[in-house]
Amino acid sequence: GENVEQHPSTLSVQEGDSAVIKCTYSDSASNYFPWYKQELGKRPQLIIDIRSNVGEKKDQRIAVTLNKTAKHFSLHITETQPEDSAVYFCAASTGGFKTIFGAGTRLFVKA
Amino acid sequence: DVKVTQSSRYLVKRTGEKVFLECVQDMDHENMFWYRQDPGLGLRLIYFSYDVKMKEKGDIPEGYSVSREKKERFSLILESASTNQTSMYLCASSRGQGRDTIYFGEGSWLTVV
Numbered sequence: 001g002e003n004v005e006q007h008p009s010t011l012s013v014q015e016g017d018s019a020v021i022k023c024t025y026s027d028s029a030s031n032y033f034p035w036y037k038q039e040l041g042k043r044p045q046l047i048i049d050i051r052s053n054v055g056e057k058k059d060q061r062i063a064v065t066l067n068k069t070a071k072h073f074s075l076h077i078t079e080t081q082p083e084d085s086a087v088y089f090c091a092a093s094t095g096g097f098k099t100i101f102g103a104g105t106r107l108f109v110k111a
Numbered sequence: 112d113v114k115v116t117q118s119s120r121y122l123v124k125r126t127g128e129k130v131f132l133e134c135v136q137d138m139d140h141e142n143m144f145w146y147r148q149d150p151g152l153g154l155r156l157i158y159f160s161y162d163v164k165m166k167e168k169g170d171i172p173e174g175y176s177v178s179r180e181k182k183e184r185f186s187l188i189l190e191s192a193s194t195n196q197t198s199m200y201l202c203a204s205s206r207g208q209g210r211d212t213i214y215f216g217e218g219s220w221l222t223v224v
Contacts, residue, residue, distance in 0.1 A: 031210075036215075043215040044154070044215045046213070049212075051210070096208055097161060097167065097208055098156060098159070098169070101146075101155075102153055103151055103152055104151075104153050
């Protein structure tokens, strides 16, 4: 069935460094790729998304890239800050009702 | 601002008990979802509903059922709770299909002893 693999499961960076989280998806019909951030004890919230007709999207310190040929997409966070510490989930959707989530990456930003 | 409210944040139930998890959304969204969150497994879809009284199985429906009698309310039911159902349960809603933002509730921590 459809699957989204996410790596790494845990990532620790120094404040100010960059962080990269990578995901691969199995369903070539996937055309929408959102990223959700879940801070400790809080609900997951959408932080950025990308559609399949775009290769890259930026929003301040975060960016997503998509390689449809390789079925691979990534989240890039630059100049990390302690408040970036959270669990990040990638996801893929074909536009139907089901969105498939990755297993999550726990990001620690050390001050 | 969209609000998805789960009535119970923390529950402890005994094996074999019937458990109800309630969820209400206030944005007139068509779609509602129940996910289960476990470490290392991400968010797995249990059931979803795209309209009142309509329900569809997700990826892990076994041991669960749902009810949607009103548009704003979606309930998850564990007919006979088991210890392997100890988990965090997240309710969510969205306006349209897969390209619309999914709005999550704050989660219900269920422990089955």
